Amino acid sequence: QQQVKQSPQSLIVQKGGISIINCAYENTAFDYFPWYQQFPGKGPALLIAIRPDVSEKKEGRFTISFNKSAKQFSLHIMDSQPGDSATYFCAASLNSGNTPLVFGKGTRLSVIA
Amino acid sequence: EAQVTQNPRYLITVTGKKLTVTCSQNMNHEYMSWYRQDPGLGLRQIYYSMNVEVTDKGDVPEGYKVSRKEKRNFPLILESPSPNQTSLYFCASGDRGWNTEAFFGQGTRLTVV
Numbered sequence: 001q002q003q004v005k006q007s008p009q010s011l012i013v014q015k016g017g018i019s020i021i022n023c024a025y026e027n028t029a030f031d032y033f034p035w036y037q038q039f040p041g042k043g044p045a046l047l048i049a050i051r052p053d054v055s056e057k058k059e060g061r062f063t064i065s066f067n068k069s070a071k072q073f074s075l076h077i078m079d080s081q082p083g084d085s086a087t088y089f090c091a092a093s094l095n096s097g098n099t100p101l102v103f104g105k106g107t108r109l110s111v112i113a
Numbered sequence: 114e115a116q117v118t119q120n121p122r123y124l125i126t127v128t129g130k131k132l133t134v135t136c137s138q139n140m141n142h143e144y145m146s147w148y149r150q151d152p153g154l155g156l157r158q159i160y161y162s163m164n165v166e167v168t169d170k171g172d173v174p175e176g177y178k179v180s181r182k183e184k185r186n187f188p189l190i191l192e193s194p195s196p197n198q199t200s201l202y203f204c205a206s207g208d209r210g211w212n213t214e215a216f217f218g219q220g221t222r223l224t225v226v
Contacts, residue, residue, distance in 0.1 A: 036215075044156070104155060
């Protein structure tokens with residue numbers, strides 16, 4: 001019920017390509033879905049987040065697509081750059097906000113020139 | 114500067130020797146949490162706190178203790194560390210619940226030999 005399943009575990013994308021990372025959840029009470037970006041030696045940092053009242057949110061080259069009926073959401077990185085190489089975590093939290101974020105297991109993205 | 118500060122950043126210790134990892138935030142956040150990060154397992158929550166003197170177990174609390182005597186501090190205590198507690202630890206804090214941005218510390222890499 002509390003799990004968030006993330007795929008793929010690792011991803012290699014050519015510079016300029018589109019990186020796509022997918023997450024699925026079971027608990028329909030989740031109503032906040034953030035993505036965190038982590039560079040080596042650093043703590044995770046919020047990248048972009050979405051709530052279920054919209055199907056898509058875009059910030060620059062980063063887009064979250066949300067499919068409420070399928071209980072899935074995904075991160076798309078357009079025009080991927082070597083500087084995007086990092087580990088990405090999807091997460092979810094319950095509508096009360098009182099239960100801390102449940103994280104996926106992470107995707108290690110490598111963008112190669 | 115808004116930040117979550119963990120100390121130490123690196124620690125090597127021996128089995129059974131009690132240790133404390135400190136965490137302090139300067140954002141007046143009510144919510145704080147500890148996670149451990151292991152390869153292939155993502156971020157797993159150890160303990161969290163919704164306010165002073167209020168703490169709850171996360172997914173992997175065995176072998177850990179926490180306390181929240183002041184709003185800004187949330188130390189993680191390992192009474193008798195074991196090698197399976199070798200990991201990368203992150204403290205995080207959040208404002209008004211976990212359905213807003215969580216701020217992470219830089220991490221503490223702990224090795225128990």
